[in-house]
Amino acid sequence: MSKSTSSSAKTYTWVTVWYCDNCRDGPHTKLIVDYCPLCGHRRCPYCPRDEIKRYDNR
Numbered sequence: 001m002s003k004s005t006s007s008s009a010k011t012y013t014w015v016t017v018w019y020c021d022n023c024r025d026g027p028h029t030k031l032i033v034d035y036c037p038l039c040g041h042r043r044c045p046y047c048p049r050d051e052i053k054r055y056d057n058r
């Protein structure tokens, strides 16, 4: 019989963010904003992207 281990793992989701290649502002969540709020540059293919972990607090 195997005991059930109590899992205390935090749940997180990967969120794709992007940085403005014009003024280096960021990270911006593309789901929320599609243009840079600082300089008004719209997200283009040259803007670097990254993925971060976002923890969900329950």
Ligand SMILES: [Zn+2]
Residues within 6 Å of the ligand: 020, 021, 022, 023, 024, 025, 036, 037, 038, 039, 040, 041
């Ligand atoms: Zn910008």
Ligand SMILES: [Zn+2]
Residues within 6 Å of the ligand: 020, 021, 022, 041, 042, 043, 044, 045, 046, 047
């Ligand atoms: Zn750009």
